[in-house]
Amino acid sequence: MYLEKLSNLTGVAGYEHKIRKYIKDNIEKYVDSVEVDPMGNLLCYKKGKSRKNKVLIAAHMDEVGFIITQIGKEGFISFTTSGGIDPRVLPAKRVVIGNNEIPGVIHWKPPHLTKKKDSSIPVISNLIIDIGADSDKEAEKKVSIGDFATFDSKFSILDKNIMKGKAFDDRIGCSLLMDFLKEKSKFSFDIIAAFTVQEEIGLRGAAVLGEKTNPDICLVVEGTAAADFPRKEDEDISIFPTLGKGPVITITDKSIIVDRRLIDAIVSSAKRNKIKYQFKQPNIGGTDAGRIHKSRTGIPSAIISVPARYIHSPISISYLSDYKESFKLIKASLTDMLKAVH
Numbered sequence: 001m002y003l004e005k006l007s008n009l010t011g012v013a014g015y016e017h018k019i020r021k022y023i024k025d026n027i028e029k030y031v032d033s034v035e036v037d038p039m040g041n042l043l044c045y046k047k048g049k050s051r052k053n054k055v056l057i058a059a060h061m062d063e064v065g066f067i068i069t070q071i072g073k074e075g076f077i078s079f080t081t082s083g084g085i086d087p088r089v090l091p092a093k094r095v096v097i098g099n100n101e102i103p104g105v106i107h108w109k110p111p112h113l114t115k116k117k118d119s120s121i122p123v124i125s126n127l128i129i130d131i132g133a134d135s136d137k138e139a140e141k142k143v144s145i146g147d148f149a150t151f152d153s154k155f156s157i158l159d160k161n162i163m164k165g166k167a168f169d170d171r172i173g174c175s176l177l178m179d180f181l182k183e184k185s186k187f188s189f190d191i192i193a194a195f196t197v198q199e200e201i202g203l204r205g206a207a208v209l210g211e212k213t214n215p216d217i218c219l220v221v222e223g224t225a226a227a228d229f230p231r232k233e234d235e236d237i238s239i240f241p242t243l244g245k246g247p248v249i250t251i252t253d254k255s256i257i258v259d260r261r262l263i264d265a266i267v268s269s270a271k272r273n274k275i276k277y278q279f280k281q282p283n284i285g286g287t288d289a290g291r292i293h294k295s296r297t298g299i300p301s302a303i304i305s306v307p308a309r310y311i312h313s314p315i316s317i318s319y320l321s322d323y324k325e326s327f328k329l330i331k332a333s334l335t336d337m338l339k340a341v342h
Helices: 003-008 017-030 136-140 168-182 205-213 260-272 320-340
Strands: 033-036 042-046 054-060 065-071 077-082 094-097 102-107 128-130 148-151 156-158 162-165 190-196 217-225 301-308 316-319
Touching: 003 017, 003 162, 003 168, 017 033, 017 042, 017 168, 017 190, 054 168, 054 205, 054 320, 065 136, 162 320, 168 190, 168 217, 168 301, 168 316, 168 320, 190 205, 217 320, 260 301, 260 320, 301 316, 301 320, 316 320
Parallel strands: 054 190, 054 217, 217 301
Antiparallel strands: 033 042, 042 190, 065 077, 065 148, 077 128, 094 102, 094 148, 102 128, 156 162, 162 316
16 A cells, blocks of 8 residues: 555645656556656556456546745745635644745634634635745745645554545545556456546546547546534434445536446445445535546546545545455456446
8 A cells, every 4th residue: 555655745736746756656667658648647557468448547646735826024925725625724734835845834813812803714815824934035945936835744544444644635546546556467458547637626637538548438536525423413414425334436426427337337346246335425526537527429437435534634534444445346346347338
């Protein structure tokens, strides 16, 4: 499993170079060829036995984070978000900025210095990053406008099963794809594993994949938001997906209605191989499949995800057991998915 290193690396949309280099360096010996397209997607090719069909498997490399927009005279740094981040999780959080990972803290006035009318939910425009500089000239020695920033969080495994770290959306998918490519087992069809860029700001890297690879089917591997939080007795709110109940199968989200043939094939594979599975809450979120399935004349696409609490925040929580079950389901279902569309 490559997740620890992938989670600790930094790379928001447009700045995925550290992730791409790590994946390429560690996986190219297990595949037939690798390529970086003009968008920055990393494509890894693994030849099948018959070479008759092609299956595309994709996971995105970028994480949510920040872009530096201004350096003030007092040395404080303004920023905007890259990807969807709830401002409520930001005050007093540690971040690192740029390739040199300059440490900083997101500033928020303490309660005893804040007027009551100003103590509501923070907005991005009112937040700044403090790197300890006392002037713009000092700050500019370390940070530049346009630099990226990410949460300063480190991966760990608690009690042998509880994984915590940042960027599980979607470094958890990248890790699964790397594990998959490392496997010696060979399929009858060609595998194209795509590690994509700029998913968090509009599925941009995925927009070129269908034209580039022209696969028979596509499987997107993701980290998805778990919803297993305490509820009041009178709250009629779904608690799915849930940690510990296996990989998550998407039926529909904001970007795609998944091809029913592929859903049935994945479920059939899970049952036959005694793999736990669950379904994602409908019409929530979106993935690279939203772009890929509309490519060319249409590419049947599906999504398998690992549930994680608190995605798009400084720390996510996921289970190693769900990760392992997801890996089993990916391996088990690809052939069934391909047969389902032919």
